[in-house]
Amino acid sequence: MLKSVPGNGSRPPPDTGAAASEAGSRQEAGIGPHPASMQASIHASPADIDVGADLDARDILRDAMSHFVAMIEDSSVMAVLSFDRNGVVRLWNSASAALYQIATADALGKSMRELLSHPEREQEFSAVVQQIWDTGVPTMPAEWQVSTRGGRALTVYSTMLPVFRQGAVSQILCMDVDVTGRKQAEVSALMAREGHFHALFDSSADAIMQIEEARFLDVNPAAQKLFGYAEKPTLVGRFMEDISPPRQPDGKPSYEKARAMLRLAQQKGNHRFEWQYLDSKHEPFWCEVLITAIPIDHGPLLYAVVRDISKRKSDQQSLHLAAQVFQNSREAILIADRHRRIMSVNEAFTDITGFRPDEVIGKAPPMLRTGLHDPKFYRTIWDQLTASDHWQGELLGTRKGGPVYPQWLSITVVRNHRHQVCNYIAIFSDISERKATEDKTRHIAEHDFLTGLPNRLLLLDRLGQAIGAAERTSGQLAILFLDLDRFKSINDSMGHHIGDKLLQVVAERLKRCVRSVDTVSRQGGDEFVILLINPGGQAHAAHIAANVLRSLAMPCKIENYEIVITTCIGISIYPGDGKDIDMLIKNADLAMYHAKQSGRNGYQFFNDDMNLRIVERTSMENSLKQALAQGDFFLEYQPEIDIASGRIIGAEALLRWRHPELGLLSPARFIPIADDCGLANAIGNWVLTTACRQARVWLDDGMPMVVSVNMSVSQLRQKDLLQSVTDVLQQTGLDPKYLELEITEGILMGTDDRTVETMKALRKLGIKLALDDFGTGFSSLSDLKRFSIDKLKIDKSFVRDIGDDPDDAAIISAIIAMAKNMNLKVIAEGVETAAQLDFLQAHGCDVYQGYYSSRSLSPQNLARLRAPIDGQSLWH
Ligand SMILES: Nc1nc2c(ncn2[C@@H]2O[C@@H]3COP(=O)(O)O[C@H]4[C@@H](O)[C@H](n5cnc6c(=O)[nH]c(N)nc65)O[C@@H]4COP(=O)(O)O[C@H]3[C@H]2O)c(=O)[nH]1
Known part of the structure; x- marks a missing residue:
């Protein structure tokens, strides 16, 4: 029997009354709500204590059970009794004996119905009892009118709890408090308080809704305001689901969920939960609802206090988002406390640095540990953070194990409302790849391909x-x-x-x-x-x-x-x-x-003279323009002698410029300048016209001679070269066979197909083409064919060294032999001595020119030189 359980700390006997004896089989028994929903409750019988491995735990449980049983026994205030499925009383403590004036010994083993009845509500009482048997869930405490076997009428406030054994309800435990004396006074007090309650109800800033049988019985003005209904009747009489979306955000239908919430409130006395309502404009908003069940007479009245938590929800959402960002960011994020010790890092931090959170939390951020940069650099970072709460830039970081990598770091200082630093947030990314690409791009941009x-x-x-x-x-x-x-x-x-x-x-x-x-x-x-x-x-x-x-x-x-x-x-x-x-x-x-x-x-x-010469060159450009306009140019002609006959067979036109200040100038000094400043074509045309006119004069005077005219780079590339040469021949009336154009080997090498075509066309007209300075460039035999060349002019640098340099002599003989093979004429320029001429003659050179025969002459002097000896060999 429970009654016989000794006081504090003493071990209960194995059989302590009916309830305890049933549990004596060392099976689990519990008192109160279902064990699964009330883990803190006592779920073990004292007998359980004898088994199990953990002695300390057993002692604790044993003590707890002993206390509980003793508390029931000793309670003089609360009548505690229990009965089994047959309604047989199993527990009847002394307070029960006192309250119902039935001795414990008398009550135990008797039927409950025999001892106590519930006038007018017997059926209801039976239903409540049955519900506990069926559900295992305790009922709300309630007041009951009780008649005892002895005829006493009492009002008790009774709490009924199921007692479990092997997971099934084996008894119902009732804890009854006598409220008979207080009942009348309480009703009066309640009535008095009713007025206050209504005042409170109406003036509450919280929305309060009175609910009966799931409908709103009454709502206060704050509720009307919250839902946006001006008229109270719009809300009154409606169900919770009427002002909710069809489904709650968790997907459950509002109707079912609302009923479940109300049930829970009724069962537990109150229940707090979050709910999504719709306002009068059908806009959803989040609320926290606290429903309290107030037992009044036969059924509980429910009061719902509803609070708008939309802001809190959106804050939560923001926090959730921030957490998502923190965790899922591809950039490493690190949060440090005001002492610059790491509090938290995200996954990307570990991915980038290789450090797990437990390896860095509480320590200084690895990327700000000095060593990789000058200490001054780190000082600058902290100085700027202090001044502006933000720093960003590139720096080197260390990965776990030591590898160094470049990172882009941004640090922000977080301050509290008193402007004190409370945290540092550092976000960084590994920029190794970007740097490598940048380096590559920079290398490409800065280097020659x-x-x-x-x-x-x-x-x-x-x-x-x-x-x-x-x-x-x-x-x-x-x-x-x-x-x-x-x-x-x-x-x-x-x-x-x-x-x-x-x-x-x-x-x-x-x-x-x-x-x-x-x-x-x-x-x-x-x-x-x-x-x-x-x-x-x-x-x-x-x-x-x-x-x-x-x-x-x-x-x-x-x-x-x-x-x-x-x-x-x-x-x-x-x-x-x-x-x-x-x-x-x-x-x-x-x-x-x-x-x-x-x-x-x-x-x-x-040296500074060079500058002077540049100045001279600039002034020469200006003078060249004037020279052309003023007729300061003139031509001299150097005879070309047929080696076999010694006769003058032609003359090379050589341009001269009588400069007003510098005197007579060689074309080598001003032709490149003319080429550069775009005057070469105009000058070239003047030379061509003058030379052709002169050749015509000689022809008319009975001295037919081929005139050789030098072509400059620009002239040769002139688009309308063919046309302008044809025009000149026409103007001067010269037969094309008396005109020869000299092109230097160097110029020829850079010609395109169009120029080649022009040259072919010129040759077709009957004009001869000579390759000047031959031997200084890299023309091949095929080039000579391609350019339709008639004549090779051996450069004077080879001729000069004929006697001294066997190589030059060999080159000359090779050029002559090659030219012969290709049916080309060979002329040697710069012949100054008889020995040179002899050599050339011995090797079969056709023509020569040079100081040995004559310098360049005026047309009159050349005519004079040629006339007396016409038809005779002069230089043999
Ligand atoms: N050392 C030495 N030199 C001799 C001898 N015989 C002739 N010379 C010089 O050698 C140059 C031969 O002309 P080039 O090779 O066509 O070289 C010419 C030619 O390429 C160019 N040139 C001359 N007149 C014209 C012209 O009307 N138009 C173009 N575009 N260029 C011209 O200017 C260059 C230099 O012409 P010049 O000063 O007149 O110099 C001429 C001539 O005076 C000699 O035995 N020994």
């Missing part, structure tokens, strides 16, 4: 930096400007792929001539610039330049060609020759131009 050398852009950048450094350290720089000699001819004659390979060879050789601090760059075409850092004076720069010349002049084999390339170098020195990039490069270029003028394969330092 063909040779891989720095291009002009990078050179300018490096030069800018070098000037800055030299300025600070009073250092020196040297700029070497290179332009390959006759590169265009190689390119045109051997093909661009050979030209490209040659440029690559040149680039490699140039790199080998300098130190790693120096820069070799390709400016484009066949131009290269070398930047020497602190060259150690002019002498060293000259030494490098000489090395470059030597290195480039070494023959190189590309495919089947053995090529010797030379270059000209112009040198400017910082700071003497210029203090800025433009000036230094311009002056080196100018010096290079002068090096070219002085012959191939040489170098020149810049």
Whole structure:
């Protein structure tokens, strides 16, 4: 019997009354709500305590059960009794005996109906009891009128709980409190309070809705306002689901869910839950609802307090979103406390750094640990954070295990309402790939595609930096400007792929001539610039330049060609020759131009005279225009002698300019300028017309002679060359067979198909074509055929060295032999001695010209020279 359970801490006997004895089989028993829904309740019988592995847990449970049983027994206030499914009383404590004035011994084993009845509500009481048996769920505490076997009428406030055994309800436990004395007073008090309640109901800021049988019985003004209904009757009488969307956000139908919520409130006394309502405009909004069941008479009245939690919900949503962003961001996110210790990191952080959260939390952020950058750099970050609460930039980070990688980091300071720093949020991404792409792109943008050398852009950048450094350290720089000699001819004659390979060879050789601090760059075409850092004076720069010349002049084999390339170098020195990039490069270029003028394969330092010559060149451009208009040009003619007969068979027209200040000028000095400034065609036409007119005069005077006219680059490329030559012949009335056009080998190499066609057309007219300076370029036999050449003119540089250089002599004899084979005439120019002439004659050269026979002459002098000896050999 429970009654016999000893006090605190003492062990209960194995059989303690009916309820306990049933549990004595060491099976689980529970008192109160179903065990599954009330895990904190006592679910073990004292007998359970004898089994199980954990002794401490058993002791605790045993004590708890003992306390509970003792509490029931000792309770003088609360009558506690129980009965089984047959209605047989199993427990009847002393308070029950006192309340119902039936002794415990008398009550135990008797039928409940025998002892107590419920006037007028017996059926209801039976239904409640049955519900507990059926559901295992305790009922709401309720007041019952009770008549005892002895005829006493009482009002008790009774709570009925199921007692479980082996998961099934085995008894019902009733805890009854006598409220008979208080009943009347309470009713009066309740009535009094009713007025206050209504005042409260009406003035409450919270929406309150009174619910009876699932319908709104009454609603307060705050509820009307919340739902947006001006009239109370619009809400009253409606069900909860009437002002809700058909389904709640969890997908459950509002109707079913509303009923479940009401049921729960009734069962538990109150129930709090979140609900989505619709306002009068059918806009959904979130509320928190607290439904409280107030037992009044026969059935509970429910009060719902409804609070709009839309804001809280949207805040929650924002928080949820923020959490999603935090976790799913591809950028690493790190949150640190005000001491700069990591509080939280996301997955991307681990992905990027390799550190798991537990390895970094509580520590300093790995990317801000000093060591990879100068401490000053980190100080700047913190200084800026202090000043502006934000910093972003690129820096190096370390991955777990040490690898360093570049990252883009942005740090934001979070402050509280008192403006104190409370957190730091750092977001960063691994920019290794981006950097690699950037580096690649930058490399492409800054380097020459063909040779891989720095291009002009990078050179300018490096030069800018070098000037800055030299300025600070009073250092020196040297700029070497290179332009390959006759590169265009190689390119045109051997093909661009050979030209490209040659440029690559040149680039490699140039790199080998300098130190790693120096820069070799390709400016484009066949131009290269070398930047020497602190060259150690002019002498060293000259030494490098000489090395470059030597290195480039070494023959190189590309495919089947053995090529010797030379270059000209112009040198400017910082700071003497210029203090800025433009000036230094311009002056080196100018010096290079002068090096070219002085012959191939040489170098020149810049000097101020060069500038003077540039000034001269500019003024010459202006004078050339005037010269043409004022008739300051004239032609001289150098006779061309047939070697076999010694007769003058033709003359080369050579242009002369009597400059007002500079005197008589050679065409070599002004034709390139005329070509550059667009006057070459006008001058060329003048020469052609004058020479043809002269040839016609000679013809008319009985001295038929072929006149040779030099063609400049621009002239040859002139679109209407054929037309203008035809026009001139027409104007002057000269038979085309008396006209010969001289084209230098270098010019010819750069011609396109259109020019070739023009040349063929000219030849068809009867005009002869001679290839000037032959031997200096790279024309092949096929070129000669392609250009319809009649005559080769051996360059005077070969003729000059006939006696001294066996190579030149060999070249000349080879040229003559080749020309003969191809039925071409050969003329040698620059013949100054009898020996040279003898050599040429011995090797079968057809014609010659040179100081040995005559310098260039005026037309009258030439006529005078030719007339007396017409028909005779003069120079044999
Ligand atoms: N050392 C030496 N030199 C000799 C000897 N015989 C002749 N010369 C010079 O050699 C040059 C021969 O002309 P080029 O090779 O066609 O070379 C010419 C030609 O390419 C160009 N030129 C001359 N007249 C014209 C013209 O009307 N139009 C164009 N486009 N160019 C011209 O100017 C170049 C130079 O002409 P010039 O100064 O007149 O110089 C001429 C002539 O005076 C000799 O025995 N020894």
